[in-house]
Amino acid sequence: xxxxxxxxxxxxxxxxxxxxxxxxxxxxxxxxxxxxxxxxxxxxxxxxxxxxxxxxxxxxxxxxxxxxxxxxxxxxxxxxxxxxxxxxxxxxxxxxxxxxxxxxxxxxxxxxxxxxxxxxxxxxxxxxxxxxxxxxxxxxxxxxxxxxxxxxxxxxxxxxxxxxxxxxxxxxxxxxxxxxxxxxxxxxxxxxxxxxxxxxxxxxxxxxxxxxxxxxxxxxxxxxxxxxxxxxxxxxxxxxxxxxxxxxxxxxxxxxxxxxxxxxxxxxxxxxxxxxxxxxxxxxxxxxxxxxxxxxxxxxxxxxxxxxxxxxxxxxxxxxxxxxxxxxxxxxxx
Ligand SMILES: Cc1cc2nc3c(=O)[nH]c(=O)nc-3n(C[C@H](O)[C@H](O)[C@H](O)COP(=O)(O)O)c2cc1C
Numbered sequence: 540x541x542x543x544x545x546x547x548x549x550x551x552x553x554x555x556x557x558x559x560x561x562x563x564x565x566x567x568x569x570x571x572x573x574x575x576x577x578x579x580x581x582x583x584x585x586x587x588x589x590x591x592x593x594x595x596x597x598x599x600x601x602x603x604x605x606x607x608x609x610x611x612x613x614x615x616x617x618x619x620x621x622x623x624x625x626x627x628x629x630x631x632x633x634x635x636x637x638x639x640x641x642x643x644x645x646x647x648x649x650x651x652x653x654x655x656x657x658x659x660x661x662x663x664x665x666x667x668x669x670x671x672x673x674x675x676x677x678x679x680x681x682x683x684x685x686x687x688x689x690x691x692x693x694x695x696x697x698x699x700x701x702x703x704x705x706x707x708x709x710x711x712x713x714x715x716x717x718x719x720x721x722x723x724x725x726x727x728x729x730x731x732x733x734x735x736x737x738x739x740x741x742x743x744x745x746x747x748x749x750x751x752x753x754x755x756x757x758x759x760x761x762x763x764x765x766x767x768x769x770x771x772x773x774x775x776x777x778x779x780x781x782x783x784x785x786x787x788x789x790x791x792x793x794x795x796x797x798x799x800x801x802x803x804x805x806x807x808x809x810x811x812x813x814x815x816x817x818x819x820x821x822x823x824x825x826x827x828x829x830x831x832x833x834x835x836x837x838x839x840x841x842x843x844x845x846x847x848x849x850x851x852x853x854x855x856x857x858x859x860x861x862x863x864x865x866x867x868x869x870x871x872x873x
Contacts, residue, residue, distance in 0.1 A: 555638060555640075580618070583866055596870060598852050598854065599619055599620055599852070600622040602682075602717065607666070608670075614679075618865075620679075621679060621682065624682070626655045626686035626720065629699050629700075632655060634656025635652050635656075639653050641797065642859070643805075648797075648808075650788075650802065650803050651801050653722060654689065655720065660703040685700050685717060686723065696729060696738060716756070716757050718758070718759070719759050720802065721762075721801065722801060732771075735774045739774055743778045755780050757775050759771060759784070759786060761786035772822040772823060773822075782827045784830040785829065785832065788801070789803050805860070806856075809840060812831065816831045816847040816848055831844040836861075838868065838869055841870065
């Protein structure tokens with residue numbers, strides 16, 4: 540019997556999604572709980588070196604799960620190969636009014652319109668710096684996802700991202716520029732070629748001036764038209780980004796999906812996320828990597844995403860439905 544699907548999930552699903560999420564994060568901070576939940580099984584092993592970093596396997600936690608770097612050690616103990624924390628903004632901000640996360644179990648989906656609630660770059664950098672001093676992470680790469688503060692106007696976006704990047708640069712192993720969340724007004728406009736080039740050049744100019752430049756990736760939306768993809772990928776090549784994270788949540792709905800406002804994730808996103816992976820792979824330079832995310836709900840989805848060209852894969856909604864054994868479930872070989 541799977542304890543999560545029979546016991547813990549029905550219990551957690553009685554609570555509003557955001558409360559259940561907070562409860563989960565608080566529990567995972569208890570030392571030893573993650574290990575207890577997973578029977579202390581060794582993490583799935585499929586080691587790979589990418590972007591100069593060593594990954595013990597290719598499955599990671601997607602951005603949004605742990606926005607404030609509350610439980611980074613737990614993701615390691617839950618068998619994952621890496622974690623992307625955030626989205627982090629320069630200024631602390633509360634996000635949108637609640638309720639702002641919605642579950643659709645029959646569709647294995649979520650809709651969220653959180654709007655980047657987080658404690659801000661300064662506090663999160665201090666948290667991560669303390670964890671690094673304790674040498675908590677070891678061989679577990681930590682990516683940090685950067686977003687625009689809501690109070691910052693769109694034309695000042697590059698300076699806002701840059702300030703966060705400077706604060707967080709010493710404490711992340713790689714960075715992801717997020718221009719693709721649907722819940723910050725205007726954010727997706729930053730995918731327009733001129734704006735995108737200005738943003739990427741600002742961040743890379745600083746990055747290259749440091750003694751240890753960090754791999755920088757761009758996270759894109761599934762809602763950009765296929766015809767816009769080549770120009771976006773070309774910008775990442777021009778500024779020598781380490782790769783692309785594809786994709787964020789979608790605003791698209793089929794008649795079966797709920798009409799609730801916000802970004803849709805999980806099963807309804809699987810096929811579009813796979814399509815974007817397939818379209819982007821041949822456009823990237825050889826050295827660039829692709830992180831595939833969106834609707835990876837089972838081992839078959841994981842393998843298909845890998846076969847479509849994803850070097851690494853991430854999960855968020857799948858974990859809400861699968862629980863603490865997600866890494867073993869998605870990475871099982873038979
Ligand atoms: C509740 C929730 C919050 C999210 N927050 C963020 C975020 O802060 N930054 C980000 O780049 N993506 C965020 N995402 C998007 C996920 O990282 C991922 O790209 C998307 O959900 C698709 O993957 P999935 O189908 O496995 O959930 C969020 C997703 C969910 C469901």
